[in-house]
Amino acid sequence: MSILSVYQDSAPEQPLKVLTHLEDIAATLAEVGVHLERWEASAPIGAGASQEEVIDAYRPQIERLKRERGYVTVDVISLTSDHPQKAELRAKFLEEHRHAEDEVRFFVAGRGLFTLHIEDKVYAVLCEKNDLISVPAGTRHWFDMGEHPHFVAIRLFNNPEGWVAQFTGEDIAGRFPRLED
């Protein structure tokens, strides 16, 4: 189940609200320019599917987003708890950062916690299988994959160079809840 918790940025101990219905989550995020929707695969995806097979299963939705928003590069990132660099990767994504382009992620499997820092609010979005999230360029945010990561996500980029981040140097992420697993 996807969950949105909204906080005042100075009060990580108590959310202002917690939403669990997709329509409510999507409407609240839309107010701050963040897009959330659910996709269904057009073909079954077997365990061990290749990047191409994963992308093919969502080809119509991917082509629509590329057409509508100008994304040029698509790849698949997959992380499980046997990854030898999981602690370093987790620590990197847990630092508050921005991208010069939209962050667009579709969860094919597993889950992850995106936390967005917009004006004086913090939006913690637990994304799960079938969730597409699109965070506008320049939004301060961090991501937690948990101590035992498990996710497969399609990433769409405007930038052919792929993942580039500017870290803010703020320690805010350490004060907010992490992904529980």
Ligand SMILES: CSCCC(=O)/C(O)=C/O
């Ligand atoms: C779910 S994709 C990995 C996280 C990522 O790319 C990012 O930029 C997090 O903020």
Ligand SMILES: [Fe+2]
């Ligand atoms: Fe990011």
Ligand code: NI
């Ligand atoms: Ni799974």
